[in-house]
Amino acid sequence: MAAATTRAVFLASLVLSSTTVGGLTILDPQECQARETEDTKTRSKSRVGNSPRYIDRELSMIYGQNKDGTPLQRKTLVRRITGDSTPYSFPVKKVVLTKKWPETPPFIAQDFFRVDNNDDPLFYKVPKLVYHIDEPAVAALTQYYRKNIRPGSRILDICSSWVSHYPMEFPSTMKRICATGISEMELQYNDQVTNGCYQQADLNVEPVRLNYPDNSFDVVTCVVSIDYLLHPIEVLREVHRVLRPGGQVIVSQSNRCFPTKAIALWLRLSDHDHLELINGFFQYAGGYQLPCEAYDITATVPGQPFHDPMFIVKATKK
Ligand SMILES: C[S@@+](CC[C@H](N)C(=O)[O-])C[C@H]1O[C@@H](n2cnc3c(N)ncnc32)[C@H](O)[C@@H]1O
Numbered sequence: 001m002a003a004a005t006t007r008a009v010f011l012a013s014l015v016l017s018s019t020t021v022g023g024l025t026i027l028d029p030q031e032c033q034a035r036e037t038e039d040t041k042t043r044s045k046s047r048v049g050n051s052p053r054y055i056d057r058e059l060s061m062i063y064g065q066n067k068d069g070t071p072l073q074r075k076t077l078v079r080r081i082t083g084d085s086t087p088y089s090f091p092v093k094k095v096v097l098t099k100k101w102p103e104t105p106p107f108i109a110q111d112f113f114r115v116d117n118n119d120d121p122l123f124y125k126v127p128k129l130v131y132h133i134d135e136p137a138v139a140a141l142t143q144y145y146r147k148n149i150r151p152g153s154r155i156l157d158i159c160s161s162w163v164s165h166y167p168m169e170f171p172s173t174m175k176r177i178c179a180t181g182i183s184e185m186e187l188q189y190n191d192q193v194t195n196g197c198y199q200q201a202d203l204n205v206e207p208v209r210l211n212y213p214d215n216s217f218d219v220v221t222c223v224v225s226i227d228y229l230l231h232p233i234e235v236l237r238e239v240h241r242v243l244r245p246g247g248q249v250i251v252s253q254s255n256r257c258f259p260t261k262a263i264a265l266w267l268r269l270s271d272h273d274h275l276e277l278i279n280g281f282f283q284y285a286g287g288y289q290l291p292c293e294a295y296d297i298t299a300t301v302p303g304q305p306f307h308d309p310m311f312i313v314k315a316t317k318k
Pocket residue numbers: 120131132158159160161162163180181182183201202203204205222223224225228
């Protein structure tokens with residue numbers, strides 16, 4: 001309980017805007033620098049699947065400077081969920097996709113309407129160093145990744161944040177891990193990216209572009225985010241370009257979202273229909289084996305019937 005409280009207090013009074021308060025200049029978060037002050041570095045020591053359940057870190061954020069030029073610094077406590085050492089079990093149930101999509105996309109402009117159609121960087125201006133899914137959902141995804149991504153892979157996490165939910169050993173067992181997302185500051189805190197391989201990129205701005213060479217990744221992941229994309233088909237075409245033949249895309253979804261930012265079509269559909277829709281996006285992107293594979297990987301939690309579900313749609317590049 002105490003731990004939950006410490007996690008909740010971080011950022012509580014964080015004000016990051018381009019304003020002057022009491023003679024202090026507070027910079028936009030894009031101009032901030034983030035660094036870890038107390039790095040537990042447990043991941044390199046952890047044996048596979050034997051990480052501590054949580055890792056608490058103190059992060060330091062430089063968010064401006066005093067008149068005399070000395071930096072204004074805020075320290076925040078974050079709790080990282082490793083997905084290991086939990087009492088949960090992780091059944092994987094196949095979901096059969098049955099919807100036949102027409103040859104050409106049936107979507108209309110209103111399907112991609114969003115209540116908040118402001119530029120996305122505005123929404124993410126204050127870094128969201130939170131979890132968007134609960135621990136059972138995170139752990140289910142982490143365990144799925146461990147079983148399904150081969151050591152030595154080159155991985156790209158799109159629509160990423162300060163966490164990618166990979167198993168703790170991944171940075172040392174994978175060849176390369178890169179991440180792209182909307183908030184550079186969140187990405188700076190992502191301790192699973194290797195060699196600083198992260199890039200801020202707004203995928204809702206056309207032309208949609210992933211700034212990586214052709215065939216440069218074995219696996220691309222996208223966690224609880226495809227519902228925010230205005231051009232999901234074009235994004236999956238770009239993902240196809242950067243994947244090697246035989247490479248895999250793992251798109252995961254739960255049942256939550258920021259409703260003002262999700263596309264209208266998504267908000268109308270059930271959890272199962274979301275999987276059908278993602279399969280449709282892959283069909284229209286082209287170049288993937290169809291139908292995609294789909295799984296319900298929702299964790300089983302002793303004594304806790306209500307927790308976040310977790311679903312996977314997996315596509316393979318032809
Ligand atoms: C609910 S969060 C999920 C973040 C992360 N995948 C996770 O599991 O914590 C939604 C994410 O979608 C991404 N996103 C939203 N709008 C975007 C845009 N226009 N371009 C690129 N990414 C976007 C952001 O990176 C944001 O962090």
